[in-house]
Amino acid sequence: MKKEGKKAPVAQKKQSFGVYMKRYWQLYVLLALPMLYLLIFKYVPMIYIQIAFKKYSIVQSVWEMPLAANHGFEYFIKAFKNRDFINALRNTLVLNLLDLVIGFPAPIIFALILNELVFKRFKRVVQTIAYMPHFLSWVIIYGLALQIFAPSTGFLNMILTGLGFESIPFLNDSAHWVGTYIFLGVWQSFGWNSIVYLAAIAGINSELYEAASVDGAGRFKKMWHITLPGIKPTIVVLLVMNLGNILGSSFDRPFALQNNLVMDAAEVLATFVYKNGIKGLQFSLTTAVGFFQSIVCVIFLLLANWISRKLGERGIW
Amino acid sequence: MKKKLLSVLLAGCMVLSLAACGSGDSGSAPQDTSGTQTTQQDAAAPDTAKESDGAGDAAADPTNGEVVDGKFVETRKITVEVYDRGNDDGSDPTNNNYTKYIKEQMLAQHNVEVEFVAVPRWTEVEQINNLLAAGDAPDICLTYDYPTVQTYANMGGVLDLSSYVDDYRDMLPNLWNWLGETNIYWDKDPVNGTLWAIEGKRAVTNRINTFVRKDWLDKLGLKEPTTRQEFEDMIIAFRDNADLLLGADADKMIPYSVSFDVGWRAALLIESFIDPDVSDYEYYVNGFDDRALTQNGTKEAIRLLNKWYNDGLLWDDFALYGSGDSTEDDMIKAGYVGAFMHNWDYPYRDGENSIQTNLQRMVGPDAKFVVVDCFEDIKGGHNKFITSSAGDRKIFFPTTNTEPLASMMYLDFISSPEVIQYLQIGEEGVTHNKLEDGTIEIQAATGDDIQNSGFNIDYTITCNGLHLMDDELTLKSMAYSYSGIDPELVEVAHKVCNTDTRPAKNVNVGAIAAEEGQGPTLSSKRDVVYDTAVSAAVEDFDKVWDAGIADYLSSGGQAIMDERAEKWKATFGDTTALPE
Structure with a gap:
């Protein structure tokens, strides 16, 4: 087929495209709707990225707004001079790195353990329970966290003080709060994220395990030499995507969990943008911040992908 | 094959995206420009009207025959913002018996159709921001936050009302009678004369009170506190007698409760630390934060709260x-709280849902909160900073308002004494009863007659607080307006918050550029400073407070103070007192 295509003259190629479209047009029709969605909701709004470089006005169209000072870079300069932004940047990095270090391996380990379970029914029950937190909104999770971790009325602290220990400031001390934040994040997502790995594990050829058993490999040997290498491409793809999001942050998780006592550790870029942009009306400044965030994310994504390819993995494209 | 398919796919995507992008662009761009064009025209309209008015006959109709006998010749349509308080058993704020009344009356009197747009009360600033940015804001907007109005005005998004209030003065008798020059001109720029917002009027300028559990005082044989020291002794007594007062729930005891909003929920305590002789100049320069964060004296007040917190007296x-x-x-309703500060009538509000009624339901008929007056200033007197009749809700028209005159007529209509009275007390027998001496007693209504806000203040946007056509009756009725609450308690609350007061003055030195867009950021910083300082360890207090203040000042607080000082000097010179 490939050879044929190479040899074929131009006219014939055109004809084969027509034939091709005639055969597969239904697929493209199916594709049209999601493409339209992306266009309308993801690409068209990007026109307004310009306001990062312009003096924003609600009554002018984005094309009419005058360019900001310093060749349009005024708001980027302003952002980097703003201590709150630097803090938010640091917090975003720290929280995301911790999330990556602790939160990324968790679903892999969980999937490996789950895979070793012999009782099918027990496995299914565990799996379902582990998925469940994924469907809770962060506001509800914070409500639960308050019931459990609040310093005076939290269930856990009431037990601790009842036993004569000091209560632990899970939510009202910055260092403890970071721990709580990471823990709740892992708890909420590890079950759901393990689905991908479980699917990858299911795709591994079972003959490999049989052969390994014949060769005398135990559980751990099989896990190490068959399961892990089997899901390595999946791990790498997800790792690359996670690294691409190192400076991105969800809004609802930090926003729901933060409180005034831990703001020095809890203010992240997403909440900074909300406070200064939506509430403080500094739309240009916060668009600049968002734009910067996206640029860094793209750089990280490309870099991680490049490294993974260098290391002989497939990367995501 | 794979590669070919992929490339065809990608090419297809690109073609599609380009096509849609192009059409999206051409579709949205003209819309945008046409939008701006019309708003520019609208914005220009009043000016031309004014010019022709001035050039021609002074007595000529400023509306050019659009309005005859107070009625538009052609029906006009306006939209009006109304708060949605999300009450559990409320009525639909955009469609109930009161909105029906407003709509019918406006149509009959002025030939103007009115439509209400609900905006959630607790996120009003964010919501209005979004609506304004999207060009969907109601024709008549209101907010408690002037910096928001100023910011949008600077972007050209707000109509200048100065020509409307002056040129159409004769057509707006109720508005002028009710608000007067004080409230109408409150925000007028002293230099260029622009007027971005009209200040609604507080019918009642009562602000804040301290409430304590009278039944606990009686149980412990204590008198109502009259000094700060007695208040402290009282909450210590509450803490130490938790077993007696709460029995099995003793560990839930909160002697004195503040929320995250310390600056408001301890305002009387904080302000008692401010020198009562503080000059207008100093109070203004340090006064951007409405919770007194940067006033001299506040630090010592918070130090006291910090001590109380560490002594287990706060939540x-x-x-x-x-x-x-x-x-x-x-928790207050459940009876765990001994004392708190809040809006002057807070525990008595909301009828069946009020704190007091709930408390009595859950604890017993003796349980009640009474008002005490116990925070003396450094001179031994009391010095309660209260608001003026302005400085409450601001009404502004976005430039998308194509019916400014109809909107002004709405404001006039909603300010007429009859309309205010009807909206506030409703129909006799449904929402109120008349006592023998004519006093109005509010009773709980049902269905579409439910008032979502006390006295329907969400509809009477130029009037906050009870205002009947007879002043004496208003005072008497106010005490009876809290269904299920002993009127005597309300009278005491009203009296206490009106003794030894210092009303706010209007320092209008023009827009302060440094304040633009800073309000929400600095307010949340303020709360962080207060919260971290109150909950710090006693020995860390100075460190935490000073670091917090330094951060607040360097994040824009200092720039605001400097500009305020500078503009004060430019307007009033070296004097530190406002001219009378």
């Missing part, structure tokens, strides 16, 4: 629950 978890959370109210 441990106060900073963890955000705005609009009902946890604290629920």
Whole structure:
């Protein structure tokens, strides 16, 4: 087929495209709707990225707004001079790195353990329970966290003080709060994220395990030499995507969990943008911040992908 | 094959995206420009009207025959913002018996159709921002936040009302009678004369009170506190006698409750530390923060709160629950709280749902909160900073308002004494009863007659607080307006918050550029400073407070103070007192 295509003259190629479209047009029709969605909701709004470089006005169209000072870079300069932004940047990095270090391996380990379970029914029950937190909104999770971790009325602290220990400031001390934040994040997502790995594990050829058993490999040997290498491409793809999001942050998780006592550790870029942009009306400044965030994310994504390819993995494209 | 398919796919995507992008662009761009064009025209309209008015006959109709006998010749349509308070058993704020009344009356009197747009009360600033930015804002907007109005005005998004209030003065008798020059011109720029917003009027300028559990005082044989020291002794007594007062729930005792909003919920305590002789100049320059964060004296007040916090006299978890959370109210209702400060009538509000009624339901008929007056200033007197009749809700028209005159007529209509009275007390027999001496007693209504806000203040946008056509009757009726509450308690509350007061003055030195866009950021910083300082360890207090203040000042607080000082000097010279 490939050879044929190479040899074929131009006219014939055109004809084969027509034939091709005639055969597969239904697929493209199916594709049209999601493409339209992306266009309308993801690409068209990007026109307004310009306001990062312009003096924003609600009554002018984005094309009419005058360019900001310093060749349009005024708001980027302003952002980097703003201590709150630097803090938010640091917090975003720290929280995301911790999330990556602790939160990324968790679903892999969980999937490996789950895979070793012999009782099918027990496995299914565990799996379902582990998925469940994924469907809770962060506001509800914070409500639960308050019931459990609040310093005076939290269930856990009431037990601790009842036993004569000091209560632990899970939510009202910055260092403890970071721990709580990471823990709740892992708890909420590890079950759901393990689905991908479980699917990858299911795709591994079972003959490999049989052969390994014949060769005398135990559980751990099989896990190490068959399961892990089997899901390595999946791990790498997800790792690359996670690294691409190192400076991105969800809004609802930090926003729901933060409180005034831990703001020095809890203010992240997403909440900074909300406070200064939506509430403080500094739309240009916060668009600049968002734009910067996206640029860094793209750089990280490309870099991680490049490294993974260098290391002989497939990367995501 | 794979590669070929992929490339065809990608090419297809690109073609599609380009095509849609092009059409999207061409579709949205002209819309945008046409939008701006019309708003520019509208914005220009009043000016031309004014010019022709001035050039021609002074007595000529400023509306050019659009309005005959106060009625538009052609029906006009306006939209009006109304708060949605999300009450559990409320009526639909955009469609109930009161909105029906307004709509019918406006159509009959002025030939103007009115439509209400609900905006959630607790996120009003964010919501209005979004609506304004999207060009969907109601024709008549209101907000408690002037910096928001100023910011949008600077972007050209707000109509200048100065020509409307002056040129159409004769057509707006009720508005002028009710608000007067004080409230109408309150925000007028002293230099260029622009007027971005009209200040609604507080019919009642009562602000804040301290409430304590009278039944606990009686149980412990204590008198109502009259000094700060007695207040401290009282909350210590509450703490130490938790077993007696709460029995099995002793560990839930909160002697004195503040929320995350310390600056408001301890305002009387904080302000008692401010020198009563503070000059207008100093109070203004340090006064950007409406919770007195940067006033001289506040630090010592917070030091006291910090001590109380560490002595177990405050609620441990106060900073963890955000705005609009009902946890604290629920604890007060359940009877765990000994004292708190809040809006002057807070525990008596909301009829069946009021704190007092709930408390009595859950604890017993003796349980009640009474008002005390116990925070003396450094001179030994009392010095309560109260608001003026302005400085409350601001009404502004976005430039998308194509019916400014009809909107002004709405404001005039909603300011007429009859309309205010009807909206506030409703129909006799349905929402109120008349006592023998004519006093109005509010009773709980049902269905579409439910008032979502006390006295329907969400509809009477130029009037906040009860205002009947007869002043004496208003005072008497106010005490009876709290269904299920002993009128005597309300009278005491009203009296206490009106003794030894210092009304706010209007320092209008023009727009302060440094304040633009800073309000929400600095307010949340303020709360962080207060919360971290109150909950710090006693020995860390100075460190935490000073670091917090330094951060606040360097994040824009200092720039605001400097500009305020500078503009004061430019306007009033070296004097530190406002001219009378």
